[in-house]
Amino acid sequence: MDSFSSSPSSGSNSQFQSEQLKNQLKAQLAQAYIEQFMETISTKCFDKCITKPGSSMSGSESSCISRCVDRYIEATGIITSTLFSSPH
Amino acid sequence: MDPSQVQSAEFAQFLAQEEQRAKVGEMVIKITNVCWDKCITGTPGSKFSSSESSCLSNCARRYMDMSLLIVKRVQNMQ
Numbered sequence: 001m002d003s004f005s006s007s008p009s010s011g012s013n014s015q016f017q018s019e020q021l022k023n024q025l026k027a028q029l030a031q032a033y034i035e036q037f038m039e040t041i042s043t044k045c046f047d048k049c050i051t052k053p054g055s056s057m058s059g060s061e062s063s064c065i066s067r068c069v070d071r072y073i074e075a076t077g078i079i080t081s082t083l084f085s086s087p088h
Numbered sequence: 089m090d091p092s093q094v095q096s097a098e099f100a101q102f103l104a105q106e107e108q109r110a111k112v113g114e115m116v117i118k119i120t121n122v123c124w125d126k127c128i129t130g131t132p133g134s135k136f137s138s139s140e141s142s143c144l145s146n147c148a149r150r151y152m153d154m155s156l157l158i159v160k161r162v163q164n165m166q
Contacts, residue, residue: 014091014092014095015091015095018095018098018099022099022102025103025106026106029106029109029110033110033113036117037117040117040120040121044121044124044125045132048128048131048132049131049132064131064132067132067133067134068132070132070134071128071132071133071135071136072120072124072132074136075120075123075124075127075128075136075144076116076117076120078136078141078144078145078148079116079119079120079123079144079145079147079148080116082144082145082148082149083115083116083119083148083149083152
């Protein structure tokens with residue numbers, strides 16, 4: 001019982017495909033955004049925390065990076081709420 | 089309008105919305121990038137100082153003000 005191909009209302013089939021396409025697009029856009037965000041964090045935190053690259057990552061370097069990631073995400077939140085909540 | 093036309097119009101609107109969302113996201117990434125450099129001068133700590141957080145939000149506002157100024161200025165030149 002192939003209801004899609006033999007359905008008289010082909011509108012409902014293309015409606016479904018349209019929804020699928022929209023969801024796929026949204027997922028790809030979200031993915032691209034996340035990748036760009038991660039790349040920015042990597043650049044900033046490498047600059048801040050890995051000042052003299054050694055033969056392995058030190059404990060202070062990795063804790064600096066953890067804090068840096070947290071702070072950068074926090075900074076993004078501050079900027080988002082500054083621009084999109086309070087009117088000035 | 090037949091169903092396919094309705095769908096095209098709807099899809100065009102969907103694309104316009106997603107494009108707008110993407111632009112907004114770009115702007116936030118850009119401004120955070122710039123303002124981080126301006127405001128977080130030392131090694132990142134376990135929280136922001138109050139001067140760091142106010143610097144970040146001031147920076148975002150001033151960046152937007154500046155963008156508007158630039159547009160006006162360039163428009164006046166044409």
